[in-house]
Amino acid sequence: MTDNRIGCLDSGYPSADLITKALKQGIRMVTPVLLDRSAQAKAAEGFDKNAFTINWKTRQVRCPAGKTSSHWNPVKQHGTDATVITFSVLTCRDCPFQKQCTTSKTGRRMLTLRPEELHENLARARAAQKTDTWKNKYALRAGVEGTINQALDITGIRRARYRGLPKVRLQHAFSATALNVIRLDAHWTTDPLDRPRHSRLERLSYRLSA
Numbered sequence: 001m002t003d004n005r006i007g008c009l010d011s012g013y014p015s016a017d018l019i020t021k022a023l024k025q026g027i028r029m030v031t032p033v034l035l036d037r038s039a040q041a042k043a044a045e046g047f048d049k050n051a052f053t054i055n056w057k058t059r060q061v062r063c064p065a066g067k068t069s070s071h072w073n074p075v076k077q078h079g080t081d082a083t084v085i086t087f088s089v090l091t092c093r094d095c096p097f098q099k100q101c102t103t104s105k106t107g108r109r110m111l112t113l114r115p116e117e118l119h120e121n122l123a124r125a126r127a128a129q130k131t132d133t134w135k136n137k138y139a140l141r142a143g144v145e146g147t148i149n150q151a152l153d154i155t156g157i158r159r160a161r162y163r164g165l166p167k168v169r170l171q172h173a174f175s176a177t178a179l180n181v182i183r184l185d186a187h188w189t190t191d192p193l194d195r196p197r198h199s200r201l202e203r204l205s206y207r208l209s210a
Contacts, residue, residue: 017080
């Protein structure tokens with residue numbers, strides 16, 4: 001399904017499951033997703049999950065040293081499907097990159113993966129949020145949040161003053177109208193936020209020329 005809608009949310013909402021569900025409904029979520037929480041990713045050293053190549057068909061994972069995993073174990077974690085990938089001790093023990101890859105007592109690397117679709121969607125979301133395009137889109141949310149806060153502070157829209165959906169809908173319409181009037185008044189009587197700023201010397205030259 002082609003994405004035709006965008007949902008801009010804060011960091012309290014995203015998960016691989018929710019991102020995937022939204023995509024199936026034609027919604028692309030622009031929201032900060034949790035980054036890889038492995039020790040390697042947190043330290044920005046060594047090999048995190050992105051350094052491994054996953055072959056979902058053969059159910060094998062290849063490490064940066066070119067070695068292949070030995071076990072592919074589907075499991076349930078906190079009620080969700082996952083797969084635990086394990087490399088052989090014999091494979092990791094003599095690897096020159098072992099210290100960059102794992103700190104486990106057994107000396108071998110293990111990875112936990114979500115199902116393929118969820119894993120790939122989450123990986124794409126993590127990569128996207130590092131781009132300027134994503135950052136520019138997410139920056140628009142600041143204006144929306146400011147408007148919501150202004151509505152709450154000025155109109156008290158958080159609480160319905162009347163009973164019944166038609167009356168509550170009318171309250172929301174009046175609140176939105178009042179908010180628009182207030183914002184227009186602020187725009188006309190004060191300097192708009194997007195008006196270019198000038199130095200005192202420039203302002204003085206404008207007055208003299210006028």
